[in-house]
Amino acid sequence: MTQHNDQTPAGVVAQRQAAGNTLSEGETRVLPVLEEQLEIRKVPVETGAVRVRKIVHEENRTVDLTLMQEEVSVTRVPVNKVVENTFQPRQEGDTLVIPIFEEVVTRHLVLVEEVRITTRRNPEASRQQVTLKREEAVVERYDAASGSWKPEPTL
Numbered sequence: 001m002t003q004h005n006d007q008t009p010a011g012v013v014a015q016r017q018a019a020g021n022t023l024s025e026g027e028t029r030v031l032p033v034l035e036e037q038l039e040i041r042k043v044p045v046e047t048g049a050v051r052v053r054k055i056v057h058e059e060n061r062t063v064d065l066t067l068m069q070e071e072v073s074v075t076r077v078p079v080n081k082v083v084e085n086t087f088q089p090r091q092e093g094d095t096l097v098i099p100i101f102e103e104v105v106t107r108h109l110v111l112v113e114e115v116r117i118t119t120r121r122n123p124e125a126s127r128q129q130v131t132l133k134r135e136e137a138v139v140e141r142y143d144a145a146s147g148s149w150k151p152e153p154t155l
Helices: 009-018
Strands: 048-083 090-092 095-103 109-143 148-151
Touching: none
Parallel strands: none
Antiparallel strands: 048 109, 090 095, 095 109, 109 148
């Protein structure tokens, strides 16, 4: 008799027939069919952490700059002129002219004086100490294995 090691359905039937394990007519046998199933789950595991902190560096520097200094001069100009109506201040070039009126007993309007205000701008070189700030971000990664924070490499 020939021995079969074939695990195909035909091979299994052949083995059973060889062993005298044949089915008689009308006989039914139940063969279980099994299937393995795999269940996959993800579980979060903390392997480390990242923190970002900011360092502010201060540096004193001397800088050259041009400052604008305004100088105002006030000149009073006596006028003593009789006028019929008041009038508003006026601009004459760089000078603002403000009329000053006074009523006199005779009920004449007399322009007593004008106040002239002239503004001149003079650039002035100046050297001053200033503090400049520069910020730096430091990124560190927590290494769970060593229990310490390690700096991230910079670009």
